[in-house]
Amino acid sequence: MGVYDELEARGMIAQITNEEKVKKLLNEDKVTFYIGFDPTADSLHVGHFVQIMVMAHMQKAGHTPIALFGGGTGMVGDPSGKTDMRKMLTMEDISHNISCFQKQMSRLIDFSDGKAIMANNGDWLLNLNYIDFLRKVGVHFSVNRMLAAECYKQRLEKGLSFFELNYMIMQSYDFLELNERHNCVLELGGDDQWSNIIGGVELLRRMKSKEVFGMTFTLLTTSEGKKMGKTENGAVWLDPEKTSPFDFYQYWRNVDDADVIRCMKLLTFLPLTKIAEYEAMEGSELNQAKEVLAYEVTKLIHGEEEANKAQEAARALFGGGRNSDNMPSSEILSSDLTDGSIAILDVMLKAGLIPSKGEGRRLIQQGGVSVDDEKIAALDHMLTTAHFEKGYVIIKKGKKVFHKIILK
Incomplete structure (x- = not known):
């Protein structure tokens, strides 16, 4: 050909x-x-x-x-x-x-x-x-x-x-x-x-x-004609400092079912005969195709090592494990705490998980924020030094965003 x-x-x-x-x-x-x-x-x-x-x-x-x-x-x-x-x-x-x-x-x-x-x-x-x-x-x-x-x-x-x-x-x-x-x-x-x-x-x-x-x-658009590459945090960049390999992997892992095969054709070197096998998949089987897409695209942009790390971290998180080694992370300092505590909204804002406290409150009200698997209900929830007994906490936003907060 x-x-x-x-x-x-x-x-x-x-x-x-x-x-x-x-x-x-x-x-x-x-x-x-x-x-x-x-x-x-x-x-x-x-x-x-x-x-x-x-x-x-x-x-x-x-x-x-x-x-x-x-x-x-x-x-x-x-x-x-x-x-x-x-x-x-x-x-x-x-x-x-x-x-x-x-x-x-x-x-x-x-x-x-x-x-x-x-x-x-x-x-x-x-x-x-x-x-x-x-x-x-x-x-x-x-x-x-x-x-x-x-x-x-x-x-x-x-x-x-x-x-x-x-x-x-x-x-x-x-x-x-x-x-x-x-x-x-x-x-x-x-x-x-x-x-x-x-x-x-x-x-x-x-x-x-x-x-x-x-x-x-072809421009990179969804099946509905919308431009791809935008998240609530802005553009999906190829620079690992702007979009971490894990977040990059997750973006492609979470594409809509209707877009996965098209993205495979446009953004990977997988042979068309192999892509045809994934095209025959339906329902939950498509998760396998999405994982392949995410891995192949991340490997092209960030290299095989980073693609492996991102895949392992995603599998650990979404498979029920909690291997946080390759998870996106942010640090807060002891000096950021007042009397040994800090508001969850302040932490999420510092980590770039929310654009504003208003958005954070909305997420909490909808039950979309957890800390170490414990759902947060109070808008004024505080994290204390006791929460950081192991040196970090994991904040989960929505169903698919995990972020490690390390206390220094």
């Missing part, structure tokens, strides 16, 4: 500029392609996951990926899917974020010996002469057509800055530069990038009379 057929069978492909030619190119030839990543945070999140998996599949098939980091476009921010303009980042922020992205991406993409390329569009965008750029590139863009694009259309009612309007032109220019520098002939991206990708394909046709291609892939 060629890589195009593999991506198609996994449900990854959304839109293509020329399906017949792209399929032939990917299945029978070796090409250089790129995907852009704007460094708007200091970690990639699960929304980037499908993009990285596509890069990995393509590389395994012998194609050369370019990971393009937006040192230039990150200064503007992509308006696609945003209701307001992004916060403007400093050069220092962007440089730091790019170094974090590079480290995380290297787990799945082999950048050694020219097998993949890291590029930064700040190298060509930041020193452009504005008038020359508009004369050379801007003349090829119709404002009417740009405003009809989905990435801009939804922003027109709330207000789209001229600053952001430049984003499509800059991203299109990236394709031109990468084609000239690395003979890149294919731009890939999430399906929300379709308008921007078309802009690059058209620019090369107009300026260089070259045929290049664009392809988008």
Whole structure:
């Protein structure tokens, strides 16, 4: 099976500029392609996951990926899917974020010996002469057509800055530069990038009379069409400091029954024949498939050792055991206690288990908080030094969140 057929069978492909030619190119030839990543945070999140998996599949098939980091476009921010303009980042922020992205991406993409390329569009965008750029590139863009694009259309009612309007032109220019520098002939991206990708394909046709291609892939959504990767505590990050391997594992272990097979196809390298076996499962049998999904995805991002630890901790907790060695934990100090006690709500707030005391009270009222298997009923419940006789307590929030609180 060629890589195009593999991506198609996994449900990854959304839109293509020329399906017949792209399929032939990917299945029978070796090409250089790129995907852009704007460094708007200091970690990639699960929304980037499908993009990285596509890069990995393509590389395994012998194609050369370019990971393009937006040192230039990150200064503007992509308006696609945003209701307001992004916060403007400093050069220092962007440089730091790019170094974090590079480290995380290297787990799945082999950048050694020219097998993949890291590029930064700040190298060509930041020193452009504005008038020359508009004369050379801007003349090829119709404002009417740009405003009809989905990435801009939804922003027109709330207000789209001229600053952001430049984003499509800059991203299109990236394709031109990468084609000239690395003979890149294919731009890939999430399906929300379709308008921007078309802009690059058209620019090369107009300026260089070259045929290049664009392809988008499926966004990571639930069966109901909602974006995946969000929890009540925020985004699910690939950085273990932001989302612990245990919490990362638990996120995938708890996906809805309707989403587990789709996630397996998109986010693991499990053979499709093996996934078909899990697809035949129903009811409680699907828990086995969810455990495999969680383990495989955690192994890809955090390594086999962390995946084993997370799996062991989850099995111990949810199998009735209490092995807390690899459980997410927080520390409180003796000085945090007053007269030998501290309010449960203060502890949960410090540990990041609740965003506010109001939310904590609601959880307690609903019977959703336990300490060492004892359900908490009083809103003003206090933990005393006696509770920490073994050095820690385990707080359970809801049915699936466990957190160890260590007293120092």
